[in-house]
Amino acid sequence: MTRSSRPGHAAYPRLGLPAWVFVPAALGALFVVLPLVAMLTQIDWSHFGALVTSESSRAALSLSLKTSLASTVLCIVFGVPMAVVLARTRFPGQSVARSLVLLPLVLPPVVGGIALLYTFGRRGLLGHSMEVLGLQIAFSTTAVVMAQTFVALPFLVVSLEGALRTGGQRFEEVAATLGARPTTVFLRVTLPLALPGLASGAVLAFARALGEFGATITFAGSLQGVTRTLPLEIYLQRETDPQAAVALSLVLVAVATIVITLTRRSRTAL
């Protein structure tokens, strides 16, 4: 990277940075960018429109967006309380609890899918009793959302817990001495102050859910319009119609780029 010359920003000299670090840095950047460029060169632009608007493609894209949105909402509903409990309380076994919550971050998604299957599948831990109640989760759209939530939740928890810890408890203490009950403090002080952390955590969770493959195919299968999300569709098309696979990949890259750009903009606006 060269020196920033944006208006309003002083140009910082490259103080003491050794010249050679630019070589591996540039190589690394090239390693990330080159495959994307290679993909672009392979796209058959004359059929691009038809390829990405085919029935199966549209079904996969809309399923992906819906399930990712749903799992992001679930991540917020469960992840915010988890992050608050981890950041603001102390209880025995807390570090163990934190490690377990973050486990899906390092677990291969296929393993996560198998774990979910043995919990909510027909022969799973809870599956049998749920079947008695008339609930069948595995290989349904619900299973897609659960698989995505499973892998995306730690992203939101880590991001928000970090924001809460950095912010500290100073404002919450003052709010309490001003007579605010714990719920008021949480809603009017804790959450608003952690909003940037929550927003970036939610975006990371959404992006992770959108790209989810392994846990989904293991736990939810690949049924067009029901469980076949965009990554699954791309993988399947690769066998039969490589052109369509590349075109859909570009759609996924575009969605990811839009999401990242939006959050960057909202962050600088804060």
Next chain:
Amino acid sequence: MSLSATIRVPERDVDVSLEVPDGRTVAVLGPNGAGKSTALAAIAGLLHPSGGEIRLDDRTLFSANDSREFVPPHARGIGLLAQDARLFPHLSVLDNVAFGPRSAGMPRGRARERAHHWLAEVDATMLADRRPSALSGGQAQRVAIARALATEPGLLLLDEPLSALDVEAAPAVRQLLRRVLAERTTLLVTHDVLDAVLLADEVVVLDGGRVVERGPTATVLTRPTSAFAARIAGLNLVRGTLQGDAVVSPDGVRVAGLVDESVGDDDAAVAVFSPAAVGVYRVAPQGSPRTAVRATVTDLEPHGHQVRVHTAYLSADITPAALADLALTPGDEVVLTVKASEVAIYAG
């Protein structure tokens, strides 16, 4: 309301008892780590002491004996003003001040009226629509005072409220505090003697987690019995036992002076005197003065138009001319003399 608190926190080696009579301001003085902030946090309910009892009038806020009673901070009716203003950055100045009344269940419109009233009380009406990030340190502390008062707390806790302000902003805020604290039950933690003199009726001195001295502000500052109180009052203090008309410290320093009637031979006593009463010599002067102490210069600092010479025990004020004449530097051996007529000796 009156506060009566005994706070024991063995983990931090704190065991103090504090009383604030109704409508009075008590200043808690003490060096860093003396337990001032621990005591304040316990009274506010932000820290759970292991022992003791905290009562506001006849309401028990905490009691270690009685079924582990503990009233949470939001239900105590105790306001807290910290070193930094801690205004909520996501709310306007007006909504910061309205936060307390709103939390008490007041409708938005009335809470804002109340906020306007208190902003006017601290001369900050024109700041109402600003964001906290657009305020100077002094302005922010004004708003924080209004915010704390808007809840009409029964007891106000001030934790070094002026120490984060620059020298230009502090006097005006101190003046404001002097005005709003009159008639209010207040506990003020400070290390600034000026705060104690201008704001407090009584002083409690903490050191090492214990109360070492307490009394009316004027008495503590003119007749201190603790090293810390003497230091912030700008006085020298030698502690020991009375022998004749002199205090003799455990390590043999002997200071003669005017002995108060209340103290008798072999009683614990302190000798207190101003640095201006101390003379500095390279060699012991002729005529053998009553008090002559050998000491090593540790530090020299400007003090008004004088220079203050610090030694391990005592300090002395000398003129710049005398300093030049003596050619003192830290590490030099000197003899300090004290005129007996300027030394007060009383029970300590």
